Amino acid sequence: MKRPSIQKKQSGRVNLIFIASFISLIGLWMLATTLKWVDPLFLPSLGEIGHRALFLSNEGGFFGDIAISVGRVMLAFTISALIAVPLAAFMSEFRWLNRLIEPYIDFIRYLPVPALIPLSILIFGIGEEAKIALLFTGTFFQLILLILDDLKQIPSTYLDLAYTLKYGRGKLLHLKLASIAPQIYNNCRITLGWCWTYLVIAELVASQAGIGHMIKEAQRFSNTADVFVGIMVMGIIGFASDNILKFFYPRIFKYQ
Amino acid sequence: MIKASDISKSYGDMKILQSISLSVSKGELVCILGPSGSGKSTLLRCLIGLDEQFAGQLEIDKKTAQIYFSERRIALVAQQYANLHWKNVQENIATAFAYRKVLPQEGRNIVAGLLDELGLHDKGKSYMSQLSGGQQQRVAIGRALAQNTEIIAFDEPFGALDHGTRESLQVMLKRLNQRLHKTILFVTHDVEEAVFLADRIIVLTNSPAQIADTYDCSAFDDLDTSIKYDPDFIAIRKKIQESIVQQSKQK
Numbered sequence A: 001m002k003r004p005s006i007q008k009k010q011s012g013r014v015n016l017i018f019i020a021s022f023i024s025l026i027g028l029w030m031l032a033t034t035l036k037w038v039d040p041l042f043l044p045s046l047g048e049i050g051h052r053a054l055f056l057s058n059e060g061g062f063f064g065d066i067a068i069s070v071g072r073v074m075l076a077f078t079i080s081a082l083i084a085v086p087l088a089a090f091m092s093e094f095r096w097l098n099r100l101i102e103p104y105i106d107f108i109r110y111l112p113v114p115a116l117i118p119l120s121i122l123i124f125g126i127g128e129e130a131k132i133a134l135l136f137t138g139t140f141f142q143l144i145l146l147i148l149d150d151l152k153q154i155p156s157t158y159l160d161l162a163y164t165l166k167y168g169r170g171k172l173l174h175l176k177l178a179s180i181a182p183q184i185y186n187n188c189r190i191t192l193g194w195c196w197t198y199l200v201i202a203e204l205v206a207s208q209a210g211i212g213h214m215i216k217e218a219q220r221f222s223n224t225a226d227v228f229v230g231i232m233v234m235g236i237i238g239f240a241s242d243n244i245l246k247f248f249y250p251r252i253f254k255y256q
Numbered sequence B: 001m002i003k004a005s006d007i008s009k010s011y012g013d014m015k016i017l018q019s020i021s022l023s024v025s026k027g028e029l030v031c032i033l034g035p036s037g038s039g040k041s042t043l044l045r046c047l048i049g050l051d052e053q054f055a056g057q058l059e060i061d062k063k064t065a066q067i068y069f070s071e072r073r074i075a076l077v078a079q080q081y082a083n084l085h086w087k088n089v090q091e092n093i094a095t096a097f098a099y100r101k102v103l104p105q106e107g108r109n110i111v112a113g114l115l116d117e118l119g120l121h122d123k124g125k126s127y128m129s130q131l132s133g134g135q136q137q138r139v140a141i142g143r144a145l146a147q148n149t150e151i152i153a154f155d156e157p158f159g160a161l162d163h164g165t166r167e168s169l170q171v172m173l174k175r176l177n178q179r180l181h182k183t184i185l186f187v188t189h190d191v192e193e194a195v196f197l198a199d200r201i202i203v204l205t206n207s208p209a210q211i212a213d214t215y216d217c218s219a220f221d222d223l224d225t226s227i228k229y230d231p232d233f234i235a236i237r238k239k240i241q242e243s244i245v246q247q248s249k250q251k
Helices: A016-034 A046-058 A062-093 A095-108 A113-124 A128-152 A156-164 A169-179 A181-197 A211-220 A224-252 B040-047 B065-071 B089-098 B104-117 B133-147 B163-180 B191-197 B225-229 B231-249
Strands: B002-011 B014-024 B029-033 B055-060 B075-078 B151-155 B183-187 B200-204 B211-216
Touching: A016 A046, A046 A062, A046 A224, A062 A095, A062 A128, A062 A169, A062 A181, A062 A211, A062 A224, A095 A128, A113 A128, A128 A181, A156 A169, A156 B075, A169 A181, A181 A224, A211 A224, B002 B040, B014 B040, B014 B211, B029 B040, B029 B191, B040 B151, B040 B183, B055 B065, B075 B133, B089 B104, B089 B133, B104 B133, B133 B163, B163 B191, B163 B225, B191 B225, B191 B231, B200 B231, B211 B231, B225 B231
Parallel strands: B029 B183, B029 B200, B075 B151, B151 B183
Antiparallel strands: B002 B014, B002 B055, B200 B211
């Protein structure tokens, strides 16, 4: 057996294994739909999906749905990050604050987001607030915990250095956040993905627009091709946003 | 400059330091040696204010430790390169100006002078990931010097470096200090390094640490490393090594 090693992504190299598997998958899909191995109600043909995608983007106001969903995710995620990062920093600095808040975080993060739908409707009604609140709940409590964990990993030598340089609380907080900035960035990237996974759930709440709403409506009328279009678009947006963030990582954190 | 009396320190039931009394004069370079796990670093942390949970009295510059540390600090160069990895070399050295306020132009001049002195003049814009271990430790020394404290503490600063780098940094530190006359506390496990650098060496016993022996090494003030082959140098080195081996055997 060869010496075990950690696999690193090699940039610039074409992923032939993926391309081969993707072509095989498409081939299998075409075969299954052409030879009617599967009922079109469950698996529409790629042509049908393409046709519906074109129709939706030309006439169905699909771009509006995409924009609304992207806006919801971005707004909820930004609010989560803007609260989670400073709050985690303060919690790492003030023990009493940590003792006060951490048990609530540990409790809430285990609650499934769908279980909170009735409560969010009761509190926020059926408007945008309920959807943002659900996306926020699904993201914030996971993100703050990840950042708290990163803050616990700060080398003690940095804390010694802060003492010997007579840092005040403000400078110490800045030092802590700067030292874990790459981890915060990566955790934001991961939780942004989680935020997308809660989108359909959030858009089940009396929604009139959004990709989740479109999928729900398509399912109501057994329009499976539209369901596939919605799912694929969500996957593509998530994949693209993740890769954009990955692209900027080495450009922002040049020192690594 | 530093006067410690009856310093004792325990972690729970485990006694680490037992009634250690020592004094360090202004401008003196004192090395603390001892068996592994004897409490050298713990003693250093107590002496420089990083650990306040100990019994005994500590006076620095004729003030109680509490008063001294409410006003000032002791710069530290640790074994783990405590440089800020998101800042370049210049910025790392300039972090010292959080402690010691200087005008921007004066700060730039101090950093430029230190970069020259530390042999890092072409590395000012480099990040820590682009430097060798020896270069990173030079940055840490640069920051400690830029801080301009009366006392500098070193906690096994060259422990992770190869022999050649270690020796060149020893010479650099000795040369710098012959000019700057800082009071230095230097923890190391390398006897040769201690004899080469120190004015005085304190050898600790096995844990709980007490002072076993003290050696005057002020005669070896030569910057040339060939002094390490001097019969007197070798004799005192052997004597200290034997003392440490003896302490290691005692439980």
